[in-house]
Amino acid sequence: MGDFNSKNGIKLIALDMDGTLLxxxxxxxxANRQAIKEAQEKGIYVVLSTGRSLRKCEKHADSLALxxxxxxxxxxxxxxxxxxxxxxxxVNTDSxxxxxxxxxxxxxxxxxxxxxxxxxxxxxEDIYGEEWLKFGFNIKDFPTRDKILKELQARGEFELSNxxxxxxxxxxxxxxxxxxxxxxxxxxxxxxxxxxxVGDSLNDLAMIEEAGLGIAMxxxxxxxxxxxxxxxxxxxxxxxxxxxxxxxLQ
Numbered sequence: 556m557g558d559f560n561s562k563n564g565i566k567l568i569a570l571d572m573d574g575t576l577l578x579x580x581x582x583x584x585x586a587n588r589q590a591i592k593e594a595q596e597k598g599i600y601v602v603l604s605t606g607r608s609l610r611k612c613e614k615h616a617d618s619l620a621l622x623x624x625x626x627x628x629x630x631x632x633x634x635x636x637x638x639x640x641x642x643x644x645x646v647n648t649d650s651x652x653x654x655x656x657x658x659x660x661x662x663x664x665x666x667x668x669x670x671x672x673x674x675x676x677x678x679x680e681d682i683y684g685e686e687w688l689k690f691g692f693n694i695k696d697f698p699t700r701d702k703i704l705k706e707l708q709a710r711g712e713f714e715l716s717n718x719x720x721x722x723x724x725x726x727x728x729x730x731x732x733x734x735x736x737x738x739x740x741x742x743x744x745x746x747x748x749x750x751x752x753v754g755d756s757l758n759d760l761a762m763i764e765e766a767g768l769g770i771a772m773x774x775x776x777x778x779x780x781x782x783x784x785x786x787x788x789x790x791x792x793x794x795x796x797x798x799x800x801x802x803x804l805q
Contacts, residue, residue, distance in 0.1 A: 564749065565599060565749060565750070565751045565767075565768065565802060565803050566599060566600065566743075566745045566749035566750070567599065567600040567601075567602060567623075567736075567739070567740065567743070567745060567749060567750045567751070568591075568594055568599060568600070568601045568602070568750075568751050568753070568799065568803065569602045569604040569626070569732070569736050569750055569751070569752040569753070569762055569766065570601065570602070570603055570604060570753050570754075570795060571604060571605060571606075571732075571753060571754035571755060571756070571758075571759050572603060572605040572606075572607060572612060572615065573605070573606070573607070573718060574718070574719070574754075574755040574756060574772060574774060574775075574790050575753055575754050575755050575759075575772050575790055575794070575795060576603070576615075576753075576790070576795050577615075577790065578790050578791045579790065579791055583615060583618065583619065584793050584796070586793035586796040587793055587795045587796045588618075588619065589796065590795065590796035590799040590800055590804065591619050591621075591795075591799065592619075592620075593799075593804055594799055594803050594804065595620070595621075595622070597803070597804070599803060600623040600624075600743060600745075601619070601621055601623060602621075602623050602624050602625065602626060602736070602739060603615065603616055603621065603625050603626070603627075604626040604630075604732045604735065604736060604752070604754075604759075604762060605625075605626070605627055605628075605629075606628065606629045606689070606718045606724060606758050607627060607628070608627055608628055608632075608668050608673060608688070609625065609627050609632065609634060609638070610672070610673070611673065612625065612627060613625070613638065622636050623636055623739075623743075624636060624641070624739045624742065624743075625638075626732055626735035626736060626739065628668055628688040628689050628726070629689060629714070629716065629724060629726050629730065629731055629732055629735075629758050630644070630726065630730050630731050630732045630733070630734050630735030630736075631643065631644045631645070631646075631668075631688040631689055631726055631727070631730055632644075632688060633735050633738055633739065635742070641738065641742065642735075642738060643670070643688075644688075644726070644727050644730045645686050645687055645688065645727065646687045646688065646689065646690060646713075646725065646726065646727050647687075647712070647727070648682060648683050648685075648686075648687060650690075650710070650712060650713070651667065651682060651687045651690055652682055653710075654690045654692075654707075654725065655678055655682070657692075657703060657706060657707075658692065661694075661699050661702065661703055663692055663693065663694045663696075663699060663703070664676055664692075664693040664694075665690065665691060665692050665693060666690075666691045666693070667687060667689065667690045667691065668687070668688045668689045668690075668691075669685040669686060669687050669688065670685070670686040670687075670688060671685060671686075688726075689724060689725060689726050690724075690725040691718075691722055691723065691724050691725065692722060692723040692725075693721065693722050694721060694722065694723065695721050700721070700723065703723060704723060707723065707725060711728075712727075712728050713725045713726065713727070713728055714726040714727060714728050714729060714730050714731055716731070716756070716757040716758035716760070717756055717757045717758060718756045718757075718758050719756065720776060724757075724758055731758070731761040731762070732752075732754075732758065732759060732761055732762040733747075733761035733762040733764070733765040733766075734761070736750060736752070736762055736765075736766070737765075746767075747765055747766055747767060748767035749767055750762075750766040750767055750768070751766060751767070751768040751769075751770060751798070751799075751802055751803065752765075752766035752768070752769050752770065753770040753771075753772065753787070753794075753795055753798055754770075754771070754772065754775070754779060755771065755772040755774055755775040755776065755779060755790065756775070756776055756779065757776065757778065757779070759775075759779060760778065760779060760782055763779060763782050763783055764782050768784055768785075768802060769782060769783045769784050770783055770784065770785050770786070770787055770798045770802070771783035771785075771786045771787070772786070772787060772788075772789060772790055772794045773786060773787060773788045773789035773790075773792065773794055774789040774790055774791075774794075785798070785801075785802075787801075
């Protein structure tokens with residue numbers, strides 16, 4: 556858990572998207588929009604910190620008139636305010652090939668994100684012709700999920716998390732949203748103690764633990780709620796707006 560001192564105040568708000576900023580219809584509520592607008596008007600940076608690729612989040616960033624950095628693909632890519640790439644961390648292509656074989660072995664669905672596009676239950680003819688950022692498993696059967704998780708852990712080369720209880724997200728070892736936010740803070744000249752991070756899933760855990768103020772959504776997984784300083788309302792009840800109102804705007 557970070558070391559939040561209310562006298563220093565929040566200088567940056569890091570927001571997960573799915574299950575956090577977005578409601579179950581994948582929309583940003585008017586209350587969330589207004590709170591983000593007011594925070595930016597106070598000079599506070601608002602950063603989307605998401606498992607999504609830039610392609611899948613920049614329209615939302617534009618709709619909020621965000622003028623700050625973006626942490627995408629769980630920290631595998633960092634983009635500046637001009638949408639220029641600051642840093643990129645790739646997953647080894649041999650490992651991607653191995654994970655595809657793992658999905659066939661266990662007969663589970665998957666997705667993958669390359670620097671060029673997102674792939675769902677299919678891969679390019681030439682896997683080695685792409686640069687890979689993340690691989691994901693969709694597994695509703697928990698015994699199968701546990702088997703796959705153990706095989707992934709045994710490789711010792713991955714950062715493992717999830718964005719829902721029924722999936723596994725795989726990034727390169729050491730790559731997570733907290734690492735991405737630390738780089739953003741360095742670029743902006745602020746400290747992680749002045750960051751408020753809001754999320755709901757295991758891919759948010761590192762940033763919630765390392766931010767000065769970690770906030771869990773009301774719909775968050777239990778481990779996220781335990782790690783957080785405070786629990787707000789759910790993503791369908793303007794939880795982001797309520798957190799910003801309580802900790803930033805009051």
